[in-house]
Amino acid sequence: MRKIEKSKADAYFREKNTYMVIFFIVWFVVSFGTAAFADSLTDIQILGFPFHYFMGAIGALATFIILLFANAIVGDMIDKKYGIDDKRNEEISAGKVLDH
Structure with a gap:
Protein backbone atom coordinates (compact mmCIF):
# COMPACT_ATOMS: atom_id res chain seq x y z
CA MET A 1 0.00 0.00 0.00
CA ARG A 2 1.40 3.37 -0.92
CA LYS A 3 2.11 5.92 1.75
CA ILE A 4 0.29 9.24 1.84
CA GLU A 5 2.19 12.40 2.65
CA LYS A 6 1.46 13.71 6.13
CA SER A 7 0.44 17.17 4.91
CA LYS A 8 -1.99 15.63 2.41
CA ALA A 9 -3.44 13.29 5.07
CA ASP A 10 -3.81 16.18 7.52
CA ALA A 11 -5.63 18.28 4.91
CA TYR A 12 -7.89 15.32 4.07
CA PHE A 13 -8.92 14.73 7.68
CA ARG A 14 -9.27 18.47 8.35
CA GLU A 15 -11.70 18.79 5.44
CA LYS A 16 -13.64 15.66 6.45
CA ASN A 17 -13.91 16.89 10.04
CA THR A 18 -15.00 20.38 8.96
CA TYR A 19 -17.94 18.96 7.02
CA MET A 20 -18.78 16.62 9.89
CA VAL A 21 -18.96 19.57 12.30
CA ILE A 22 -21.21 21.45 9.87
CA PHE A 23 -23.54 18.44 9.60
CA PHE A 24 -23.65 18.09 13.40
CA ILE A 65 -31.76 11.29 6.24
CA ILE A 66 -30.83 14.15 3.91
CA LEU A 67 -27.71 14.80 6.01
CA LEU A 68 -26.73 11.13 5.69
CA PHE A 69 -26.90 11.31 1.90
CA ALA A 70 -25.12 14.68 1.87
CA ASN A 71 -22.35 13.23 4.04
CA ALA A 72 -21.92 10.28 1.65
CA ILE A 73 -21.81 12.51 -1.43
CA VAL A 74 -19.44 15.07 0.10
CA GLY A 75 -17.25 12.28 1.50
CA ASP A 76 -16.94 10.71 -1.96
CA MET A 77 -16.03 14.08 -3.46
CA ILE A 78 -13.34 14.62 -0.84
CA ASP A 79 -12.00 11.09 -1.40
CA LYS A 80 -11.71 11.75 -5.15
CA LYS A 81 -10.08 15.12 -4.49
CA TYR A 82 -7.33 13.51 -2.41
CA GLY A 83 -6.98 10.40 -4.59
CA ILE A 84 -8.51 7.84 -2.25
CA ASP A 85 -9.45 4.77 -4.32
CA ASP A 86 -12.31 2.69 -2.87
CA LYS A 87 -11.71 -0.35 -5.11
CA ARG A 88 -8.06 -0.53 -4.10
CA ASN A 89 -8.95 -0.19 -0.41
CA GLU A 90 -11.51 -3.00 -0.69
CA GLU A 91 -8.93 -5.28 -2.30
CA ILE A 92 -6.39 -4.52 0.40
CA SER A 93 -8.87 -5.03 3.24
CA ALA A 94 -10.10 -8.30 1.71
CA GLY A 95 -6.55 -9.64 1.64
CA LYS A 96 -6.45 -10.01 -2.16
CA VAL A 97 -3.44 -7.74 -2.57
CA LEU A 98 -0.09 -8.02 -0.88
CA ASP A 99 2.26 -5.09 -1.27
CA HIS A 100 5.71 -5.21 0.20
Whole structure:
Protein backbone atom coordinates (compact mmCIF):
# COMPACT_ATOMS: atom_id res chain seq x y z
CA MET A 1 0.00 0.00 0.00
CA ARG A 2 1.40 3.37 -0.92
CA LYS A 3 2.11 5.92 1.75
CA ILE A 4 0.29 9.24 1.84
CA GLU A 5 2.19 12.40 2.65
CA LYS A 6 1.46 13.71 6.13
CA SER A 7 0.44 17.17 4.91
CA LYS A 8 -1.99 15.63 2.41
CA ALA A 9 -3.44 13.29 5.07
CA ASP A 10 -3.81 16.18 7.52
CA ALA A 11 -5.63 18.28 4.91
CA TYR A 12 -7.89 15.32 4.07
CA PHE A 13 -8.92 14.73 7.68
CA ARG A 14 -9.27 18.47 8.35
CA GLU A 15 -11.70 18.79 5.44
CA LYS A 16 -13.64 15.66 6.45
CA ASN A 17 -13.91 16.89 10.04
CA THR A 18 -15.00 20.38 8.96
CA TYR A 19 -17.94 18.96 7.02
CA MET A 20 -18.78 16.62 9.89
CA VAL A 21 -18.96 19.57 12.30
CA ILE A 22 -21.21 21.45 9.87
CA PHE A 23 -23.54 18.44 9.60
CA PHE A 24 -23.65 18.09 13.40
CA ILE A 25 -24.51 21.77 13.80
CA VAL A 26 -27.35 21.48 11.28
CA TRP A 27 -28.60 18.32 13.03
CA PHE A 28 -28.45 20.02 16.44
CA VAL A 29 -30.31 23.13 15.28
CA VAL A 30 -33.04 21.10 13.58
CA SER A 31 -33.44 18.61 16.43
CA PHE A 32 -33.08 20.80 19.50
CA GLY A 33 -33.60 24.29 18.10
CA THR A 34 -37.20 23.66 17.12
CA ALA A 35 -37.93 22.21 20.57
CA ALA A 36 -36.24 25.13 22.32
CA PHE A 37 -38.27 27.70 20.40
CA ALA A 38 -41.52 25.70 20.16
CA ASP A 39 -43.65 28.43 21.73
CA SER A 40 -42.59 31.07 19.23
CA LEU A 41 -42.90 28.65 16.29
CA THR A 42 -46.51 27.66 17.05
CA ASP A 43 -47.95 30.34 14.74
CA ILE A 44 -46.15 28.94 11.66
CA GLN A 45 -48.19 26.21 9.95
CA ILE A 46 -46.92 23.46 7.62
CA LEU A 47 -49.52 21.09 6.13
CA GLY A 48 -51.94 22.26 8.80
CA PHE A 49 -49.64 21.41 11.71
CA PRO A 50 -47.70 23.80 13.94
CA PHE A 51 -44.09 24.08 12.77
CA HIS A 52 -42.57 22.65 15.96
CA TYR A 53 -44.87 19.60 15.79
CA PHE A 54 -44.11 19.04 12.10
CA MET A 55 -40.35 19.23 12.71
CA GLY A 56 -40.58 16.84 15.65
CA ALA A 57 -42.72 14.33 13.79
CA ILE A 58 -41.35 14.44 10.26
CA GLY A 59 -38.92 17.27 9.64
CA ALA A 60 -36.10 16.21 11.95
CA LEU A 61 -36.13 12.66 10.58
CA ALA A 62 -36.20 13.87 6.97
CA THR A 63 -33.37 16.31 7.70
CA PHE A 64 -31.31 13.53 9.29
CA ILE A 65 -31.76 11.29 6.24
CA ILE A 66 -30.83 14.15 3.91
CA LEU A 67 -27.71 14.80 6.01
CA LEU A 68 -26.73 11.13 5.69
CA PHE A 69 -26.90 11.31 1.90
CA ALA A 70 -25.12 14.68 1.87
CA ASN A 71 -22.35 13.23 4.04
CA ALA A 72 -21.92 10.28 1.65
CA ILE A 73 -21.81 12.51 -1.43
CA VAL A 74 -19.44 15.07 0.10
CA GLY A 75 -17.25 12.28 1.50
CA ASP A 76 -16.94 10.71 -1.96
CA MET A 77 -16.03 14.08 -3.46
CA ILE A 78 -13.34 14.62 -0.84
CA ASP A 79 -12.00 11.09 -1.40
CA LYS A 80 -11.71 11.75 -5.15
CA LYS A 81 -10.08 15.12 -4.49
CA TYR A 82 -7.33 13.51 -2.41
CA GLY A 83 -6.98 10.40 -4.59
CA ILE A 84 -8.51 7.84 -2.25
CA ASP A 85 -9.45 4.77 -4.32
CA ASP A 86 -12.31 2.69 -2.87
CA LYS A 87 -11.71 -0.35 -5.11
CA ARG A 88 -8.06 -0.53 -4.10
CA ASN A 89 -8.95 -0.19 -0.41
CA GLU A 90 -11.51 -3.00 -0.69
CA GLU A 91 -8.93 -5.28 -2.30
CA ILE A 92 -6.39 -4.52 0.40
CA SER A 93 -8.87 -5.03 3.24
CA ALA A 94 -10.10 -8.30 1.71
CA GLY A 95 -6.55 -9.64 1.64
CA LYS A 96 -6.45 -10.01 -2.16
CA VAL A 97 -3.44 -7.74 -2.57
CA LEU A 98 -0.09 -8.02 -0.88
CA ASP A 99 2.26 -5.09 -1.27
CA HIS A 100 5.71 -5.21 0.20
